[in-house]
Amino acid sequence: MKTLTFLLIVAAMALALPAQAQKTWSPSRNVEIVVGSAPGGSNDKTARAVEKAIVESKLIPTSLSVVNKPGGGSTIAFAYVRQRKGDPHTLLVGTTALLTNQIVGTSTVSYQDFTPIASMFNDYVVFAVNANSPIKTGKDLIAKLKENTASVSIGFATALGSHNHIAAGLLAKSIGVNARNLKAIAFKGSAEAITQVMGGHIDMVTTAAGNVANHVAEGRLRVIGISSAKRFPGALAHVPTWKEQGANVVYGGWRAIMGPREITPAQVAYWEDVLRKVTATKEWKEDLERNFWSDDFVTSAQFRKDLDKDYADIKSVLLDIGLARP
Numbered sequence: 001m002k003t004l005t006f007l008l009i010v011a012a013m014a015l016a017l018p019a020q021a022q023k024t025w026s027p028s029r030n031v032e033i034v035v036g037s038a039p040g041g042s043n044d045k046t047a048r049a050v051e052k053a054i055v056e057s058k059l060i061p062t063s064l065s066v067v068n069k070p071g072g073g074s075t076i077a078f079a080y081v082r083q084r085k086g087d088p089h090t091l092l093v094g095t096t097a098l099l100t101n102q103i104v105g106t107s108t109v110s111y112q113d114f115t116p117i118a119s120m121f122n123d124y125v126v127f128a129v130n131a132n133s134p135i136k137t138g139k140d141l142i143a144k145l146k147e148n149t150a151s152v153s154i155g156f157a158t159a160l161g162s163h164n165h166i167a168a169g170l171l172a173k174s175i176g177v178n179a180r181n182l183k184a185i186a187f188k189g190s191a192e193a194i195t196q197v198m199g200g201h202i203d204m205v206t207t208a209a210g211n212v213a214n215h216v217a218e219g220r221l222r223v224i225g226i227s228s229a230k231r232f233p234g235a236l237a238h239v240p241t242w243k244e245q246g247a248n249v250v251y252g253g254w255r256a257i258m259g260p261r262e263i264t265p266a267q268v269a270y271w272e273d274v275l276r277k278v279t280a281t282k283e284w285k286e287d288l289e290r291n292f293w294s295d296d297f298v299t300s301a302q303f304r305k306d307l308d309k310d311y312a313d314i315k316s317v318l319l320d321i322g323l324a325r326p
Contacts, residue, residue, distance in 0.1 A: 025088070025264070025266045025267055025270055026060065026061055026270060027060055027061065027062045027088065027089055028062065028089075029062055029089055030062055030063045030064070030065060030089065031060065031062060031063070031064045031065070031089050031090075031091065032064075032065055032066075032067045032089065032090050032091065033047045033050060033051060033064065033065070033066050033067065033091045033092075033093065033257075034047075034067045034069060034077050034080055034081050034090065034091065034092050034093065035047045035066060035067065035068050035069065035070075035077060035093045036069060036070065036073075036074025036075075036076065036077030036078065036092075036093070036095070036097065036158065037068070037070050037074065037157055037158050037188060037189040037190070038068060038070040038188050038189035038191060038192065039068055039189070039191070040189055040190070040191030040211075041157055041158075041189040041190035041191050041207075041208075041211060042123055042190060042207070042208035042210060042211055042255070042291070043074075043093050043095060043157075043158075043189075043255065044066070044068060044189070045208075045210060045211075045287075045291060046093050046120065046255040047066045047093045048066055049283070049284060049287040049291075050120070050257065050275070050278055050284075051064050051065075051066055052283050052287075053278040053281045053283045053284045053287075054274065054278060056281070056283055057277065057278075057281050057283075059274050059277050059278065060274060067080075070158070070188040070189060071188060072106075072107070072159070073097055073101055073106055073107070073158045073159020073160075073161075073162065073186065074095065074097040074098075074101065074158055074159070075101060075106065075107045075109060077092065078092070078097075078098065078101075078107065078109045078113075078114075079109065081114065081258070081260055082109060082113050082114070082260065082261070084260045085260050085261050085262050086260060086261070086262040086263060087260055087263070088259060088260075088263045088264075088267035088270075088271070090259070090260055091117070091257050091258070091259055091271070092114060092257070092258040092259070092260075093255060093256070093257065093258075094111070094114065094116070094255070094256035094257065094258040095163070095253055095254070095255060095256070096162070096163040096166075096253045096254065096310070096314065097158065097159065097162055097163075098110070098111040098114070098258075098307075099111055099307070099310060099311045099314050099315075100159075100161040100162055100163065100166070100314060100318065101159065101161070103161065103311075103314060103315045103318050103324045104159075104160065104161035104318060104323055104324055106159060106160070106161065111258075111307050111311065113261060114258040114259065114260060114261060115258060115259040115260065115261055115262075115263050115268060115300075116256065116258055116300050116303040116304045116307060117256070117257045117258060117259050117268055117271045117272060117275065117299075117300055117303075118256060118257050118271070118272055118275045118276075118297060118298060118299050118300065118303060119254045119255070119256040119296060119297070119298040119303045119306065120254075120255050120256060120257065120275065120278075120279070120296075120297060121254070121255055121288060121293040121294055121295060121296050121297070122252045122253070122254050122255075122293070122294040122296045123208045123209075123210075123252050123253050123254070123255055123291075123292075123293055123294070124208075124209065124226060124227050124228035124232075124251070124252035124292070124294065125163065125164055125167035125206050125207065125208070125226070125227040125251060125252060125253070126206070126207060126208070126209045126212060126223045126225070126226045126227070126236070126239070127141065127167075127168075127171075127204060127205075127206055127223065127224050127225045127226070127227075128194075128197065128204065128205050128206075128207065128212045128215075128216070128221045128222065128223045128224070129141075129197065129203060129204050129205075129221065129222055129224060130197055130198060130200060130203075130220070130221065130222070131219055131220055131221055131222050132200075133203065133204075133222065135152075135203070135204070135224060136222070136224070137224055137245070138224045138225035138240065138242060138245040138247070139245050139246070140224070141204070141224055141225070142171075142175050142245070142246065142247065145171075145172060145175060145177050145182075146175060146176070146177055149172065149177045149178060149181040149182060149183075150181050150182070150183045151183075152182075152183060152203045152204055153183045153185060153202040153203045153204070154168050154182060154183060154184050154185065154202070154203065154204050154205070154206060155185045155186075155187055155193035155196050155197065155202045155204070155205045155206075156168070156184070156185075156186060156187065156190070156193055156205060156206045156207060157186070157187050157188065157189050157190040157192070157193060157207065158186065158187070158188060158189065159186050160184060160186050160323065161318060161323045161324070162186070163251070163252070163253035164190075164206040164207055164253075165184055165186070165206070165323070166251060166314070166317060166318065166321070166323070167206050167227050167249065167251050168182055168184065168206050169182065169317075169318075169321035169322075169323060170227075170249045170251055170317065170321065171225075171242065171247055171249050172321070173320065173321050174242070174247040174248045174249050175246075175247055178322070179321035179322055179323070180321070180322040180323075185202060190205070190207040190208065190211045191211070193205045193207065194207065194211060194212060194215065194221070197221065198215065198220050198221065208291065208292070209223070209226065209232060209236055209291065209292035210290060210291025210292050210293065213235055213236060213290075213291075213292065216235065216236070217235055223236060223239045224239070225239070225240065225241070225242045225245060225247075225249075226239055226240075226241050226242070227241075227242060227249050227250060227251045227252060228241060228250065228252065228294075229241065229243070229250045232292050233292075234289070234292075236292065252294070254296070254310075255293075256303065257271065257275055259271065268300050272299045272300055275297075276297070276299070279295075279297045
């Protein structure tokens with residue numbers, strides 16, 4: 001009887017050890033935050049803002065690095081992280097490209113190939129032109145698109161069908177022109193598209209407000225419309241929304257942190273807790289304000305549900321404006 005009792009105790013201890021190990025999980029080597037665009041754009045800024053908050057507040061016991069893998073509308077980065085199944089030391093800056101790439105047929109990679117950890121914020125789209133452009137206002141742009149939709153070249157990151165492209169398509173649809181006729185040009189990162197606008201090589205860029213604010217302040221760019229429901233504060237407070245200019249366009253893109261598939265619930269919980277602490281840091285709050293990011297922190301379970309809804313909603317929009325495959 002004593003022998004049986006002893007064996008039961010040993011078995012219980014053996015079962016408890018893995019559970020305890022999972023409960024106390026933390027990273028044991030360098031952590032990578034992978035970005036699907038070049039340095040300088042809003043995706044890269046997201047990764048570096050998270051990195052800065054984690055490092056400066058010492059929220060994890062190991063080192064942390066940002067890895068840029070631009071190209072293919074983020075598909076290179078997505079493939080890189082997908083190959084690291086079960087590795088909680090690899091994180092991804094997730095964007096609506098996880099939905100749109102599959103919907104438009106540029107990639108077979110799905111948001112279901114990753115583990116949602118947290119949505120960090122929402123990033124509304126601005127429409128910016130060269131400061132010397134004859135397009136002075138959003139109403140000027142609307143008139144020009146109605147006259148000849150293909151006469152305005154529009155650059156954005158990171159692929160056709162991206163949320164920056166969707167914003168332009170929604171503007172076209174809202175004013176009664178065919179979005180398929182837009183002269184749309186995809187770049188590897190928003191910084192590259194902005195450079196092309198400032199150089200006079202393309203007419204306009206659709207991007208995040210934080211990517212253009214400094215150029216606006218220095219007189220190189222002019223923002224003519226924003227896709228949020230209300231005006232931004234601060235340096236862009238003078239810019240009217242599209243609704244104010246007669247176009248019913250309210251649309252932005254979330255930025256999230258995803259993990260590979262098959263990381264454990266304990267590992268998800270660990271990163272949720274770290275990211276929640278990130279949002280409470282002074283550095284993060286300053287980045288939200290500086291980049292005109294809308295504070296919207298959502299953790300794994302709810303974010304997973306939101307992704308399912310977003311996929312259906314975005315597919316419907318892309319079908320309407322001719323960018324999706326039926």
